[in-house]
Amino acid sequence: MILSSFAVFLEQIKRSFAITKKDIRIYYSKGPVVVFGLIFPLFLLLAFTIGRNVSAKELFPGLIGMAVFFTATSVGPAILPWEARSKTLERLVCSPISVWAIFFGDILASFIFGMLISLVPLIVALAIGVEIMDLLALVSGVILATFCFASLSVLLSVYPPTDIPSTVMMLSSLIKFPLVFISGVFVPIEQLPEWGRIVASASPLTYFTDLARYSISGTSFYSVPVDLAVLTVFTLLFLVGSVKLHERFLPQRFS
Amino acid sequence: MSIAVTVNNLTKHYGDIIAVDHIGFEVKKREIFGFLGPNGAGKTTTIRILTCIIKPDGGTATVMGYNIEKEPLNAKQIMGIVPEMSNAYIDLSAWNNLMLIGELYGVPKKQRVERSEKLLKQVDLYERRSQLVRGFSKGMKQRLILCMALINEPTILFLDEPTSSLDVESARLIKDMIRELNKTGTTVFLTTHNMEEADQLCDRIAIINHGQIVAIDTPENLRLKSSSLQSIEVSFDRAVNMDDLARISCVKQVKKLGDKVKLYVDEPSEAIDHVADYARSHNLRIITLNTMAPSLEDVFLNLTRKNMRGE
Numbered sequence: 001m002i003l004s005s006f007a008v009f010l011e012q013i014k015r016s017f018a019i020t021k022k023d024i025r026i027y028y029s030k031g032p033v034v035v036f037g038l039i040f041p042l043f044l045l046l047a048f049t050i051g052r053n054v055s056a057k058e059l060f061p062g063l064i065g066m067a068v069f070f071t072a073t074s075v076g077p078a079i080l081p082w083e084a085r086s087k088t089l090e091r092l093v094c095s096p097i098s099v100w101a102i103f104f105g106d107i108l109a110s111f112i113f114g115m116l117i118s119l120v121p122l123i124v125a126l127a128i129g130v131e132i133m134d135l136l137a138l139v140s141g142v143i144l145a146t147f148c149f150a151s152l153s154v155l156l157s158v159y160p161p162t163d164i165p166s167t168v169m170m171l172s173s174l175i176k177f178p179l180v181f182i183s184g185v186f187v188p189i190e191q192l193p194e195w196g197r198i199v200a201s202a203s204p205l206t207y208f209t210d211l212a213r214y215s216i217s218g219t220s221f222y223s224v225p226v227d228l229a230v231l232t233v234f235t236l237l238f239l240v241g242s243v244k245l246h247e248r249f250l251p252q253r254f255s
Numbered sequence: 256m257s258i259a260v261t262v263n264n265l266t267k268h269y270g271d272i273i274a275v276d277h278i279g280f281e282v283k284k285r286e287i288f289g290f291l292g293p294n295g296a297g298k299t300t301t302i303r304i305l306t307c308i309i310k311p312d313g314g315t316a317t318v319m320g321y322n323i324e325k326e327p328l329n330a331k332q333i334m335g336i337v338p339e340m341s342n343a344y345i346d347l348s349a350w351n352n353l354m355l356i357g358e359l360y361g362v363p364k365k366q367r368v369e370r371s372e373k374l375l376k377q378v379d380l381y382e383r384r385s386q387l388v389r390g391f392s393k394g395m396k397q398r399l400i401l402c403m404a405l406i407n408e409p410t411i412l413f414l415d416e417p418t419s420s421l422d423v424e425s426a427r428l429i430k431d432m433i434r435e436l437n438k439t440g441t442t443v444f445l446t447t448h449n450m451e452e453a454d455q456l457c458d459r460i461a462i463i464n465h466g467q468i469v470a471i472d473t474p475e476n477l478r479l480k481s482s483s484l485q486s487i488e489v490s491f492d493r494a495v496n497m498d499d500l501a502r503i504s505c506v507k508q509v510k511k512l513g514d515k516v517k518l519y520v521d522e523p524s525e526a527i528d529h530v531a532d533y534a535r536s537h538n539l540r541i542i543t544l545n546t547m548a549p550s551l552e553d554v555f556l557n558l559t560r561k562n563m564r565g566e
Contacts, residue, residue, distance in 0.1 A: 021355070087340040090338050090340070091342045091343075091356075091403075093307075094308050094336045095356065096329075254303060
């Protein structure tokens, strides 16, 4: 019984890879999506640093934080309304794949895209001589944060159950942008006022930029285990939350 | 077990509206079962429940022995589904659409490739397999969707309005494929508006109206049961007075159809004798005389109107 349940689980995971492949082919391998993923975080960061005497070393945590955050959440919220609008969602739902496996596949696609794009600022940083003191902390942070934000992106498409992608994108921007500003991307957490630190602690991006800062400078506001643990908690929360809420709200799309 | 689908007391509400109202029926294995009804009658809701897209509010249903609520993955694994709306991925090629659906059904790669080649050749799309579906016509898309429904070699095929607004060639190709599949043992559950299509394809037909089943039988039995719709069509060598014809005993209604007259009658053989007498007594020559069984469309309209009147 347990073995057969495990076999079913593995088969479902395999089928979610098919969803991942489909998402990458349809949504992520488009030129504009890739260019947006690369350029948008860079320009946002430049807008906040030009004119200020900030070194590449200080820029790096914010840059990689935004690259990971914006790329992993760029397309995820729009996939569901797109599919609902083009009636392909009905095709997926009537296939023998569990709801959790469909959304796990979507999360994996966002994760892979986020990982690949975040390599770019990492390579650029290494090329211009930024020294990474703790590569392991940085790599584990990038992996965990990308998965966390990919899960968040799918969570953002839960409600309202609309088939208009622009509605979901607008609502997700309302959540994404404030998160960037409260997460110590532009100003390190230790330089924030007390209330700012409290607000920052509610954002998963805070822990990733803190981890990235540690990997470059060796100093951080939270300890590395705390950063990793909180990111793990957020990841589980977003992952389970997105699957459970989609299971609840998905039938409304066919009413 | 000779039953493919059992539906008991199935119910579905959308707010205050009852879309499916305690319906029950069975579909036998290896039959083509037609599900007919006017727009909004509950056809698509029923098919969506049976294909596990939406959950019923009440009642039970099994497909090939699998309870659709308790074992949806097993039920879906043996189904092929052609939903009402065109839903292939337009940004994928025909080939990649088939590969995706094959993977979702867990079809091994070698079989996926072999079946895709065979199916695409069957529907005349093999040469265009690498093209994006975006450039396909509605008929081509529908043929591809049928291939997607067959990639897992289903034992039961659900089709929701499969030939609706298609060109004649695509519609015929799809109907031929449905017949061929049925010959090889596939059970087919079909919803359609097209009475001629239902008449040509279906072994049995259920008529649904306002969420309730109003009749289930073979097309021929449905016609026989609607004896009140029997008629004779007659044409004479010159114009006749319609009121005179209406006075003939056993004639219930008279309709002028071009140069012919259609008489709705209780007993066609008796009516023919009376019409012949009438012709003789008025020095009329009968040019043509045909007895007409009610068409499926007559039966459908009769049953759905009766249901609307609450008879």
